[in-house]
Amino acid sequence: MSTSSEQMSVSPDAMSASPSPSPPPRPSTDGRQLPSIPSSVPYNAGPPSAAKGNSLSNNNRGSNGYGPFFQEYSLLAEYNQLHQQKIPGLYVMPCAKTPLVWSGLLFIRQGLYQGGAFRFTLTIPDNYPDGDCPKFVFEYPVFHPLIHPETGEVDIKRAFPRWRKNVNHLWQVFLYVKKIFYKLEVKSPSNPEAATLYDQEMEMFKNRVSDSLKEAKDRLLQPPNLEDPFALRFSPWNEAVxxxxxxxxxxxxxxxxxxxxxxxxxxxxxxxxxxxxxxxxxxxxxxxxxxxxxxx
Known part of the structure; x- marks a missing residue:
């Protein structure tokens, strides 16, 4: 400060008589102010000197402002959209431990796969909604041209080559998976044997499908592979209950x-x-x- 000595040498009496400094002016918003919009920096980004043990900096569940709370809000909105679609024969529930994994059951009531009851798991990428397509896997590999015979995975990228945020939605994934049981495609199959039989030996294809449906139905009474309290469980018919x-x-x-x-x-x-x-x-x-x- 460039203050002269005369200005600085003030007597105690003069100090006591001077008025107290006024408080800083209140903001024009009167304290009613919304939080700022999240930045586009992922949650795990931070200065080089950030502590390694910082739980916030290590929690990278989405970028472009989609931190843990924003991501869960987005997934809740997706689940509400799924309810509004009312897809017949579909029962699905997010897992108790994470909203990024949904489990459920799909019933097929018409066509070649009529009577099918298939458990499935939908795994959503950690950086949703900015990431890739979700992963849809049947617990039991159904005999189908578009279902992998060993893993039970459906090739979702066949319908969604590039997952587009705010354009593609999870309910569309479920609708696509249901449709593959009513309109079969054999081009670029995940199960070449099923595709060949469908084209050339329809009766043998139907027999393999029938065996697959029976196996899937028998497995319903077994505990689900997914260790989750929200997973659907079935028990034999009990006349007392x-x-x-x-x-x-x-x-x-x-x-x-x-x-x-x-x-x-x-x-x-x-x-x-x-x-x-x-x-x-x-x-x-x-x-x-x-x-x-x-x-x-």
């Missing part, structure tokens, strides 16, 4: 009348599928094959 549960599901939300479903006073929908209800007769694969709720 299951009939009452089914009756409660139907009667608590719907009433049967005049050959059509109608809403009860407390029902939220006139369509059982909109309420998450689904039931079939033993040995059948037709959805809602039992439509008499009064005798359920």
């Amino acid at each position: 299951h009939p009452d549960t089914r009756r409660q599901m139907i009667n608590s939300s719907q009433k049967r009348g005049q050959g059509h479903w109608r809403q009860s006073s407390d029902a939220g929908s006139a369509n059982p599928s909109d309420l998450g209800l689904s039931w079939m007769e033993a040995g059948q694969t037709k959805i809602f094959s039992r439509d008499d709720a009064s005798s359920a």
